[in-house]
Amino acid sequence: MEFRLEDIDPDEIERRLAVVEPLTDSVRGLIDAVIRSEVDDAVLDRARARIDEITAELRVHQKPGGYGTPFTRDLRGMPWGNAATGLRNPIAPPLRPEHGAGVSTGSVHLGAAYEGPGGLVHGGVLALLMDQLVGECASTIVNMPHFTGTLTVRYLRPTKLGRVDLRAEVTGTQDRKTFVHVEVRDREGVTADGEAIMIRPKDFPGRDEVLAAIARTP
């Protein structure tokens, strides 16, 4: 993991989100429309050409790789490119987790883009959301990033497209391991659950080392 400083204040964060969140939501709408559209091929072809024009304009200045996780000087992280929660990643539903001590919850609306079997959520999409939530949940106990060691997902029955609620809870800790249980519900109840063993990297820098690294950023 790399650390990148974005030396901005809360007002500037809000100002940037006010631009990129609506743009990202628009692309989510476009994704849904491309899957479900039944318009003529000529309209689809014209859409493609116009999308390529927009993409070319956005690429005039761009980051060389992924978005990464920039931090402010007071260590507020902005993982806006994250595939599950990224406010700037149209692939993310996005999941917006809320946290208590040892408990994390989140709700998403999963439409056509998250389909597996007809009318049902792709089981792997649930695994993606579960993986994200158990990681964040482990961090509510020890405020450091955790990597997933093992994630076991048990699918109890199909999950209908639509609103899905997730809840993760820490069930124990042992040295650098944190154990987390997670459940997924659709409108009719629990559809899947999971058990995760989350691991805190041994050589992960502490807060002071991160601050020192950020201070060295030109």
Added chain:
Amino acid sequence: MEFRLEDIDPDEIERRLAVVEPLTDSVRGLIDAVIRSEVDDAVLDRARARIDEITAELRVHQKPGGYGTPFTRDLRGMPWGNAATGLRNPIAPPLRPEHGAGVSTGSVHLGAAYEGPGGLVHGGVLALLMDQLVGECASTIVNMPHFTGTLTVRYLRPTKLGRVDLRAEVTGTQDRKTFVHVEVRDREGVTADGEAIMIRPKDFPGRDEVLAAIARTP
């Protein structure tokens, strides 16, 4: 799962893909550009407005729900909306699995849209791809859809963004269960593996019943 008849021949399938695959690839490019772009806010705002216009045109005629899995009369499935493999789903990388008897493989390029920690693939994205591949792999032994019962993913080390190769192999069967092992590799070797218990639904219609259902389609 619902069955939907698309009474088209192979030429028509190719003709449709020739329109929707380039469109879907264009949206994949747009997703990447939205995450990585560093252009001025005014350009981002203008992009949003133009994307909304395109979306509105595509929505003039659209399917009511997800894309589902239409079948031709000779039972060729077209799961183009699938979140992992869908040729018409911009969220899918897409994974394009190849199959032998009891073995399935696939390679994808995972860019900024699939990021978790900075520079690394989101572990949950790997779980999504693994879940898809183990399901298809089970079907190479018994040619019927399988649902994932349990998927256990073991993350051995971080996976770098870029090319990722997957390989699934059936390790055994027992009644309606099929056991599948799956591995993920980045440029430097194996990064994750998994074990899946795939289940063939007891009341899943056989080929004859599916054909009868399709024949009843108006």
